[in-house]
Amino acid sequence: MKNKFISTLTLVSTVLCTSLCASLYASATFANNHAPSTTVPFTSETLEKYAAPDWFKDAKLGIWSHWGPQAVPRIGDWYARFMYVPGTPQYEHHVKHYGHPSKVGYKDIIPLWKAEKFEPDALMKLYKEAGAKYFVSMAVHHDNFDLWNSKHHKWNAVNMGPKRDIVGDWKKAAQKQGLRFGVSEHLGASYSWFAPSHGYDQFWPLNGVGYDGENPEYADLYHTGKDKPYRDARTWYTDNPESQKNWLLRVTDLIDQYNPDLLYTDGGIPFGEVGRSLVADYYNKNIKNNGGRLEAVYNHKNIGSGEFILKAGVQDIERGVMEGISPYPWQTDTSNGDWFYNDNYGYKSSGQVIHMLTDIVSKNGNLLLNIVQYPDGSLPPESKRLLKEMAAWIKVNGEAIYATRPWKIFGEGPTAAAAGHFKEEDNYTAQDIRFTTKNDVLYATTLAEPAGQIKVLSLGKNSKLLDKKIKDVRLLGYSKKLEWRQEADHLLVVLPEKMPTPFGSSLKISF
Template sequence: MRRSLLSTLILCGVFAGPLASAADQAVQLTHVAGPFAADPASLDKYETPDWFRDAKFGIWSHWGPQAVPRAGDWYARNMYIYGTPQYEHHLKHYGHPSKSGYKDIIPLWKAEKFDPDALMALYAKAGAKYFVSMGVHHDNFDLWDSKYHRWNAVKMGPHRDIVGAWQKAAVKAGLHFGVSEHLGASYGWFGTSHGHDEVFPQLGVPYDGADPQYADLYHPKHDELFGGGHKWYTKDAAYHQEWFNRITDLVTHYKPDLLYTDGGIPFGDTGRTLVANFYNENIKTHGKLEAVYNHKDIGSGEFLRKAGVQDVERGVMNGIQPLPWQTDTSMGDWFYSEGYKYKTTRDVVTMLADIVSKNGNLLLNVVQYPDGSLPPESRKFLDEMAAWIQVNGEAIYGTRPWKTFGEGPTKTEGGAFKENADYTAADIRFTTKGGSVYAITLGEPKGQVRIASLGTKAGLEKRPVKSVSLVGATAPLRWKQQDDALVIDVPASLPTTTASSFKIGF
């Protein structure tokens, strides 16, 4: 869910628990035959496919018309809230939202420099093994040739099938392809468009969301508005039907390997039916289950931990998790924002190592300009990440957690929206593959690296260390396994400076 910390706290306190199943009774659902049914017990039989567990790193294009104003995330909602920075921005650059609203932003999104093949080549070189396209955000604008919705990227804006273009590029580059849907929360989220200013000179003049001719974009006015004690997901069965139809159209048309929902499984049996259908169709396509469904243990809707892969927004988990999971985060703001502080490559690398050591994956939004090209911060990151992963990829891809995720002085807190950590070279994360253990320093090591978890008496490994090498280097290392630690002399020159990976054999 794309939001400020304040609104996140509101969500956590207010939007809890699954929706009543009675809301689903009027929804007409189609069921795809296969081993999965729409009940929790059936979905709990899901097992995460190996491709996802091996991939570790994906890139997301969280991009659409809301990038046009260059004023950040949740623009389509916040531009209708009097006094917010995005309201003031819209008033200054586009006019009052009673006359010039979000509907007038959409035609300005031309995506004229969007080159998915060139971008995908950069993403693959930077180490991404899967790619996720935005399907539809809370702004209710579909980025594909939508069968059920006229507000889509083929009929308006860029007049281009954005999802389809991304899919072709991902397949060409050999990446697994996914889509994200944020539609479930749109019905209340967009309620601000039906409001009005509370002060003169436009006191009481309705915003353009109140105009019936645009009701299919802004949704008809109803009493389930986001905030003020109302739920993230609506209880209105008509909206459940629309959600089911449009997201079914999305996954049926593009057959993604991954589907991301921005919240819990929406709308009770309606959402569970869609997930079961997604899995059953995927089995028909591949001969076995290769699909991943991401949903969150935050907000309303159902969270069924075994039914898919848990997603943690802008945060990590505490310790090694028994089931695979995923962090989703962004290089900068979720949509392009002038002056926003971007993550450094070191931020991303250390986050990736920490997540992988705990049985997780990292899905990273690489910010794009409205025209589809990359800001210099995004391009610099991709180049630097490519250099790091080319050397250290063997310590990441195809690995599994070791006996402990890591050691070091820096303490972190698990959970959503808790991603900032000032790691040092003394903070170490472990992965294992092929009988070897990889120790990744979350900083540039100098002098000596001491690994307490591999001491002969105080450590966790009963087998004596037989070999130690620096991934990416050919020169032998000097090392000694002492009672309290494995001590490695760090060479003067390192293959990578952001973080280093030591391969340890027994």
Template sequence: MASLRTHSTPDWFGDAKFGIWSHWGPQSVPRQGDWYARFMYVPGHPHYDHHVKTYGHPSSFGYKDIIPLWKAEKFDPDALMRKYAAAGAKYFVSMGVHHDNFDLWKSSTHRWNAALMGPKRDIVGEWQKAARAQGLKFGVSEHLGASYTWWYPNRLYDQFWPKLGLAYDGADPQYADLYHDNRDEPFRNSGESWYTKKHAFHRLWFSRMRDLIDQYDIDLLYSDGGLPFGQVGRSLVAHLYNRSKSGAVYTCKDSGSGEFDPAFVQDVERGVLKGINPRPWQTDTSNGDWFYSDDYEYKSSAQIITMLADIVSKNGNMLLNIVQYPDGSLPPQSEDLLADLAQWMKINAPAIHGTRPWKIFGEGPTETAAGMFQEKSDYTSRDIRFTTKGDTLYAMTLGEPSDTVAISALAKANPHDRRAIRRVRLLGHGAPVSFRQTDQALVIQLPASLPSRHASAFEIHFA
């Protein structure tokens, strides 16, 4: 455990700022979105209704029967990774195992895995090779910790006619290694009840996660929840750190138990922290639903880019899921976003990659709520976010400005940096732009056209 006491977040993570995630697996097949494997066993939920109508009753056609339908027949990890690298990603995270207890790697300990079933491909291994070829750091997400309680409904039954009392297929003992043997721990999406207290499952989790770490030499491990299972979890993270040659990252969510452990990176699902955090942290979010859904509303490119600027200004990273079809290809919304990100990063990456926070994260009328599931903000051109690199300051507008940009934090008598401003450059614009520093603000005159469709970044040099 000594590696936990001495661990600090490696520089590569603080420099990366932007990663892409493939939150993808058999639950994509029904095209209904997240948590399908659970809710297909919950009468009254739309997933249950869809399942009965499309596939049949879960007593005869269960989740085990969805798995063979996941073929990944158009999955081309090398082509996708080239797009992700062009879009500015510096690390890539593959789904390892979701709450559905299905491993996406060539597992040494679990027969329910993608190398033997479904696509019959080592999905994690293929992603890893593609990421390494593009020079990206490689991570894996694990959602197994909560699986034991999360999947409790698969062994229940309808409490109404015509199949009253007929057990779902999860009650069949021959599939217990997929569906678990949970008979008395219903899932509650809060606090300690997220994880089972069953020690046998703790040992199973450790064995599976160690197999994953040892096979794929990962740089980052993400747990969907707080650190699982106390000392068992800490032992696994210590193993991850001890194996790493370039510095590994373990990221998990705040359990609400007090100050976040400095040996880990705090992850905030679909949200941000308040202000500048002294340690690097991460937002995980998606451009659509977590698993592909036909009906989910996608985020716009402007929303993703302004979220990224806000997060980076506060010492955070964005881990962005790019939604995939069940076959492994990308829907048009994902393709369009990647194209927009590539164009924006080609111009503005210096204000993102390798930067650190300034004295303040930003200014403007729009306040982003802190905490999970608080990611919607309608920014204006007066909302500015700051980053630094060496002696250079970057100021990014979170709305599209016209004519001038006024930055009050850089007024003549500002408390942050009293040095005179020598030069201001708009990234992507060939010539320096005109500016004046008044008692109220740094006022920047904009050129006739802006090089970026979305947030604009100014490079500011002091005398």
């Protein structure tokens, strides 16, 4: 049965598609590696033909809405799982505020998510002003609740909760602002992730009393199989063919209804051939919808779950960065606070986010930034402040960010950046500098606010990195000429008393 099902999945649509290749400029800057072909469609075996489209390589900054019913309790990420795990803060909070999970479970949290102050047009305007070139809507988290008008799952936002098409409303707002639109699916892990909902209490007086996940009335929310509840929480992805088919149907429906420019999977490619066939189908449909040109981005992670194929899409690193320049475009996903709203969680400062963006771009990456929302859909003051301060900074320094490519080295400075998942550096100094390039111009951006002067050690007269003489040095956002000189071992730039922007500044260097 499983083999028959999987073999059927390999019959993906045979539309015209693109054959792509990655290449570098001879000067070590990164070239346009989008070379279209119209001969062979993608299949699950030929995903490594993929190369990221120009729009993504130029965009650099996306904003994400990692938002849904799990925001309601205001206690952060993974609520739907941990509310069924005694001893966790989520369990204690749930029992205190809602009741015991044998009677009041996650099914009862969902109707409390009303999104009554959700104004996607107003939010998208703020996101564009803050510098976003693409926007990603969560479509379904591990909680198995679809945020669109799902054809294959009754537990969705149109049927219950806010009773509106959240994904569709986000897409309309993004299109009005001229932003590319993406969706994130976290469903693949849900079939194992939700296993605690089938557990039972281990304490008197309810010892042995099963949670509401055991109730067959809610089997489609809590992943009850045909024969018995699915309880295997040993792995991120299930090997249950029934669950894999459910994932395929729902994510395919998501793609077909919204034709997203970007599809993000929270992990590696799920379910082997099943997942690879879906990615190939996604690419082929995108090519058909874009007149023979591939404009799609598929994000997946090298994180020990599922299948990671570097050239099959765009690698995503969760709350972390690359150690150095990657020859392939990549993406960091992170949040300015907790993933879902949390009363007790801190927020990143504007400086931290801007420095992270600058570092990532210098290494050929993009930043996908979740902006925390209240359960009702409005923004906390910390999110509003970040967007306002990012807008002011990007208005001046965006030239050094957008449509740039890495230079011969990503940067210099005393701070060694953390690398890998869940490693975020926030102790940069004004001596930490990141390089980007566009046409014949080199940009050098500091990762803190400099004062007095800047010494760029990589740009001295004796530097082996330079094959041309420096002709001029400008400061973005400053109209007057600067005093500068090129010494043997550094470029010295004297700065104005008042800098154009806080958090960091960009030198524009021409040759």
